Amino acid sequence: MKQTKNHAGFLRRNRHFLYILPWLLGFLLFRAIPMIGSLVCGFTDFHLFRGIRHTGLMNYTQIIQNSEVLRSIGLTVKFACISVPLRLCAAMLAALLLNRAVRGIRTFRTLYYLPSILGGSVAAAVLWKAMFRDGGTVNAILTALHLPAVTWLADAHASLWVIILLRVWEFGAPMLMFLAALQQIPQDLLDAAKLDGAGAVRCFFRIRLPMISAVVFYNLMLGFCAALQEFNAPFVITSGGPRGATTLFSLLLYRSAFTANEMGFACALAWILFLLTAAFSGVFLLLRRKLVYDPDEEGAA
Amino acid sequence: MKRNTKSAILRYFILTIGAFIMIYPLLWLLGATFRENAEIFSSAGILPKHPVTEGWRNAFASYGGQISLLKALRNTYLIAVPKVILTLLSVTLTAYGFARFSFTGKKLLTALLFATLFLPQTVLYVPQFVLFHRLGWIDSAHYLPLIVPAALAGDTVLVVMLMQFFRGIPRTYDEAARLDGCNSLQTLHYILIPLLRPVLISVGVLQLLWTVNDYMGPLLYVKTPARYPLSVYIKLSMDADSGFAWNRVLAICCIAMLPQILVYFIAQRFMTPETGGIKE
Numbered sequence: 001m002k003q004t005k006n007h008a009g010f011l012r013r014n015r016h017f018l019y020i021l022p023w024l025l026g027f028l029l030f031r032a033i034p035m036i037g038s039l040v041c042g043f044t045d046f047h048l049f050r051g052i053r054h055t056g057l058m059n060y061t062q063i064i065q066n067s068e069v070l071r072s073i074g075l076t077v078k079f080a081c082i083s084v085p086l087r088l089c090a091a092m093l094a095a096l097l098l099n100r101a102v103r104g105i106r107t108f109r110t111l112y113y114l115p116s117i118l119g120g121s122v123a124a125a126v127l128w129k130a131m132f133r134d135g136g137t138v139n140a141i142l143t144a145l146h147l148p149a150v151t152w153l154a155d156a157h158a159s160l161w162v163i164i165l166l167r168v169w170e171f172g173a174p175m176l177m178f179l180a181a182l183q184q185i186p187q188d189l190l191d192a193a194k195l196d197g198a199g200a201v202r203c204f205f206r207i208r209l210p211m212i213s214a215v216v217f218y219n220l221m222l223g224f225c226a227a228l229q230e231f232n233a234p235f236v237i238t239s240g241g242p243r244g245a246t247t248l249f250s251l252l253l254y255r256s257a258f259t260a261n262e263m264g265f266a267c268a269l270a271w272i273l274f275l276l277t278a279a280f281s282g283v284f285l286l287l288r289r290k291l292v293y294d295p296d297e298e299g300a301a
Numbered sequence: 302m303k304r305n306t307k308s309a310i311l312r313y314f315i316l317t318i319g320a321f322i323m324i325y326p327l328l329w330l331l332g333a334t335f336r337e338n339a340e341i342f343s344s345a346g347i348l349p350k351h352p353v354t355e356g357w358r359n360a361f362a363s364y365g366g367q368i369s370l371l372k373a374l375r376n377t378y379l380i381a382v383p384k385v386i387l388t389l390l391s392v393t394l395t396a397y398g399f400a401r402f403s404f405t406g407k408k409l410l411t412a413l414l415f416a417t418l419f420l421p422q423t424v425l426y427v428p429q430f431v432l433f434h435r436l437g438w439i440d441s442a443h444y445l446p447l448i449v450p451a452a453l454a455g456d457t458v459l460v461v462m463l464m465q466f467f468r469g470i471p472r473t474y475d476e477a478a479r480l481d482g483c484n485s486l487q488t489l490h491y492i493l494i495p496l497l498r499p500v501l502i503s504v505g506v507l508q509l510l511w512t513v514n515d516y517m518g519p520l521l522y523v524k525t526p527a528r529y530p531l532s533v534y535i536k537l538s539m540d541a542d543s544g545f546a547w548n549r550v551l552a553i554c555c556i557a558m559l560p561q562i563l564v565y566f567i568a569q570r571f572m573t574p575e576t577g578g579i580k581e
Contacts, residue, residue, distance in 0.1 A: 019398025026453025
């Protein structure tokens with residue numbers, strides 16, 4: 001090639017490479033090398049304060065036989081499969097309601113977004129714990145509505161729902177993205193449909209939803225990616241209990257790495273989580289190719 | 302016409318109910334901080350019957366040891382301020398490089414950039430911890446493990462977001478600047494950054510909120526209690542107090558939330574609406 005002939009020319013052509021050099025350094029140092037390191041580490045019994053010995057597939061065979069790990073994987077997938085779609089449905093409903101240029105709509109948008117500012121914060125999790133505890137506010141409301149009270153934090157099924165509800169409550173980020181996408185839809189398309197006698201529901205499923213499907217899929221993928229690594233909420237609200245009912249995968253990983261200091265086993269767990277996330281992303285990408293309408297995508301993502 | 306008013310009223314009605322459900326927990330929190338501990342969980346109402354400031358006064362009192370609420374608050378911003386500034390710098394340069402220039406291997410690097418978007422941070426905690434342990438950065442006085450990765454454009458979501466906005470600016474602007482004698486850095490500084498100001502403010506605010514909310518990072522890398530940021534301090538106070546002094550814990554939570562909400566409200570008018578938080 002020409003480049004090799006002319007060294008100075010090669011440097012000159014690539015001088016703007018300098019702009020991305022910091023990112024590349026960070027990528028190699030803090031992502032690529034740790035990633036490979038953890039793959040290697042997963043085949044050892046590396047302990048932070050003892051030593052390291054090659055153990056082959058032992059960590060992985062242990063994981064497959066460990067009922068605690070398997071249960072945790074099941075719980076994490078269940079958590080993601082419930083919380084992400086619910087959260088996106090809430091975000092979509094809110095976006096549809098807010099997608100109208102009427103007085104005060106900005107205030108409403110801010111109010112709906114407010115909980116999301118708190119994001120994964122510990123403060124929000126503590127608030128949630130206070131509201132759902134025995135004799136707490138949520139039960140007071142249920143009683144006032146003549147509904148039976150629930151022992152939210154002590155019940156194996158309800159406790160997972162406490163965490164799901166926290167994440168559903170914080171639907172602001174997808175809501176804003178849906179709202180922005182909805183506002184991009186040409187009005188004449190909707191007007192034409194209305195003239196043809198399509199109702200609001202039909203308009204949504206036939207025009208709006210297909211038009212913004214790219215944004216929906218992007219949020220589905222990011223949402224699953226985040227939900228599969230949920231840590232703060234179960235750690236603060238339930239500490240993984242009762243009896244392991246909310247021990248999501250990150251919690252298990254944290255414990256084996258930083259409580260038991262079994263780094264080798266934890267690295268193997270981390271790779272399982274990585275493969276799980278990759279599998280979900282892969283399925284979504286396949287579905288995306290089938291279902292998404294993309295007027296001007298450059299094929300970048 | 303009549304049907305329109307009817308549907309408008311219905312819309313406002315639903316919007317109001319929705320808004321109330323959304324902010325009820327926050328209003329309850331504010332009310333609860335002014336309640337006596339015995340009264341906190343007695344009803345679902347918002348206003349306290351006999352308002353007391355005990356919770357707020359106790360919130361500022363120390364639990365003993367080297368850490369207090371104000372110190373934790375200061376520590377949080379000792380992490381957040383440098384992190385936000387360095388993020389803005391590195392993310393802008395990276396996005397500019399990817400959006401505007403061609404270089405050898407760009408296709409591969411772009412693919413890697415997008416792939417890291419979906420690479421769970423949790424997967425990296427263990428090997429990163431080992432790395433930082435080797436580097437002697439654990440419990441660093443300058444919070445190096447929390448700041449350095451961000452200073453090297455570690456938050457890929459922000460890079461990708463900014464790239465989209467760079468692409469939205471016509472290249473003719475760059476060419477005009479070049480004809481006027483600007484080099485590429487001057488073009489960025491004088492032409493593109495002023496145009497991107499709203500997006501850059503969004504990037505800064507998002508990074509600020511994520512950093513303040515981050516718990517796992519400080520939990521792993523900050524060991525000395527005097528260096529704990531607020532997120533760790535809240536968890537500590539909850540563990541110490543839950544069961545009896547809830548008004549104190551909730552007041553601490555309230556104090557933790559206020560600056561974030563304030564920053565968001567101030568920044569909101571300068572931000573682009575489409576960018577509101579993508580990461581958790």
